[in-house]
Amino acid sequence: MKKILLVEDKRGMRVMLTAALQEDGWQVTAVQGGNQALEELASEKYDAVLTDVCLPGRISGIDVLHSAPRGCRVVVMTAFGTVDMAVNAMKTGASDFISKPFELDELLGILRRICPDSPGEMVGKSEQFHEAISRAKRAAGSGMNVLVMGESGTGKELLARMIHRTSDREAGPFIPVNCAAIPANLMESELFGAEKGAYTGSSEARPGRFTMASGGVIFLDEIGDMELGLQGKLLRVLESGTYHSVGGTEELFTDALVISASNRNLKELTEKGLFREDLYYRIAEFPVTLPPLRERGEDRLLLAEHFLKMFGGSILSPCAVQAIENYSWPGNVREMRTLVRRACVNSAGGEITSELLEFQCDCSEKAVSSGNLREESAAAARKREKELIEKALEVSEGNRTKAASALGVSYRTLLTKIKELGLEK
Incomplete structure (x- = not known):
């Protein structure tokens, strides 16, 4: 059974999260402060840590993150106004972050992705499976942008995480973005960030996923669903590493490696004019196909x-x-x-x-x-x-x-x- 250390100072939240994690199959140790967390990390081995960024006392969630041993996955929980702290956490080793309030299913989904039950949960011995894994390992050492293709449910994100873990970017963040789940009018700010007042409801500056992914990997899941206008802006990032936040004038830079995934035939989409051909060749520098289970x-x-x-x-x-x-x-x-x-x-x-x-x-x-x-x-x-x-x-x-x-x-x-x-x- 996987072991997780939960660090949350609010009792009600701690009890609720403990119950949800136990129901999902985790062995949970719950503490309310940073000092207790450091003691636990020094005496026990954990697969994952779930910690609030802001904790009472002198030990913060960032301190807990820095104390986690190599191989232990850390997810930080943030409240409104602490997004910048979450970005810094991602840059210094956090596997992911989640903003309060959040749905329990969203949190459990993050934990399942970053801390699977076996190495990558990529299990198999068939010839087709081993060919895909071999290509993924070669992709990890290439430094090239990777396109993972396969039907829904074949494990494309798990393979992308395996590529990240076996590459020279392992110490950097892995930032997933579901291109099919985010409305088109919000996708640009999600990827590139937004300045305060850039759009209705934008009460503070928000960093984009490319900023968070610097030094690591950004995973663009279901990239075939990205609208054409945004595809052009993504192409510019891939070509030059530069971009602008929504409402911003300063040129920003990222060195993030891009791993994309799609359950659609992108070559057919390019022929139909639904996906940019120049972008396709940029994201598919090293294609890997996962076979269906059948x-x-x-x-x-x-x-x-x-x-x-x-x-x-x-x-x-x-x-x-x-x-x-x-x-x-x-x-x-x-x-x-x-x-x-x-x-x-x-x-x-x-x-x-x-x-x-x-x-x-x-x-x-x-x-x-x-x-x-x-x-x-x-x-x-x-x-x-x-x-x-x-x-x-x-x-x-x-x-x-x-x-x-x-x-x-x-x-x-x-x-x-x-x-x-x-x-x-």
Whole structure:
């Protein structure tokens, strides 16, 4: 079980965070001050530290950060008006920061990304998987901008983090940006920062992600969703390392390495005029493709057993094993992680059956032809995809923006899928 040190002086917040972290599988030690935190770090080994920047007494969250041993991931929590402190924390070794108030799911997502349960949580032994990992390792030593391609759920961000950890920029920050999740009118200030009063509600200067990523890596996830006007400004940064904040006149500089990712075919987008060709060649100096799980035959059971161990499950029934092998996994590794985790909870320590995995796969058949299997897998994938989208729309009461966020896809992708699957009303 992963161990985390929580440093938070407010009792209510400390109790709430402790409960949420324990529910997510962490072994939590919670303290209220910096002195206690330093004592813990000197006597115990932790996988991660979650600390407020501002703590009572002479020891601050930044001091706690500097005391964390190498390899221990640190997330700092900031309140309004302390963003500059968070930026400094990122520059001096913090893995990420989160601004209060925040959603618990957002925090847990950050912790899962920066402190996975095994090295990069990149598990596999298939030829396709090892080819991707080999290319990623070569990319890490190249100093070139990397483009990670693959379907949703294949582990593109995990691979990007692995590249960062094995490069000469490991000591620098890793700054993720989801290009599909941030509205187009806010993306420029998110990337490049904004001066006080630059736009409505801008009551203080805000540093951009490129500023935070100096000396490290900026990860542009789902870059294919970036609007064309902003693509030109990004190209300038890649060519010269310079940019301007929104409302600013001073030329700023960054030496951040750019790792981009997309589940869309960017070459096709360039041919359709939806993505700049010159930008494509800049971000794809070293392309790496992650294969979908359906093409990683021997890895499916290996991953299932890995997640089973991670979430404290028992054993897989023969029917569950066959179901895992036959299912097409349209949601890839992310879907498997979710289904196995839920099955472990529902099994209460007992055997994991195919029913507990909650997908349909007829285990009574001893064998099927490869052609029929592909057809059945495609049909099952389409059915599952339709069910997931229908459920997300139902939970969000028809709000497609919320549904897209819940599914982890862009709004544009969701609209395309709704049309393809005949879900338009």
